[in-house]
Amino acid sequence: MERSDNRRDTDSPLLNWLERVSLANKRAADCYPPQPYSGKAILFRAAEKPDETSESSEALVDPLNGWGEWVRGGLEVHAVPGDHNKILSKRNIRVLGEKLRACLLEAQSHRPTVR
Secondary structure, three states, rough: OOOOOOEEEOOOHHHHHHHHHHHHEEEEEEHHHOEEEEEEEEEEEEOOOOOOOOOHHHHHHOOOOOOOOOEEOOEEEEEEEOOOOOOOEEEEEEEEHHHHHHHHHHHHOOOOOOO
């Protein structure tokens, strides 16, 4: 089986599956026209930058990571320890979980009662 970049197949089902998923995600993103969201949103943002991030990177310049222009009802930002690739590590997942739990409890406290 030939790959789209002319490299030979790795014979690894997992790697082949990941490549297909990555390609499908790219195609979907390329075809999706984003629309502004009128509600409130919460961004869990990596507190650290990866070593390969340049100082002029948009992620460093824009603390809202580009979401500010799309979220019209307010964007709440929470920093999570680690860089983009490490915020889900064992060391950092507890902090993310605590922040997520607090946000969910806050959202539930403002939800109207359904009868």
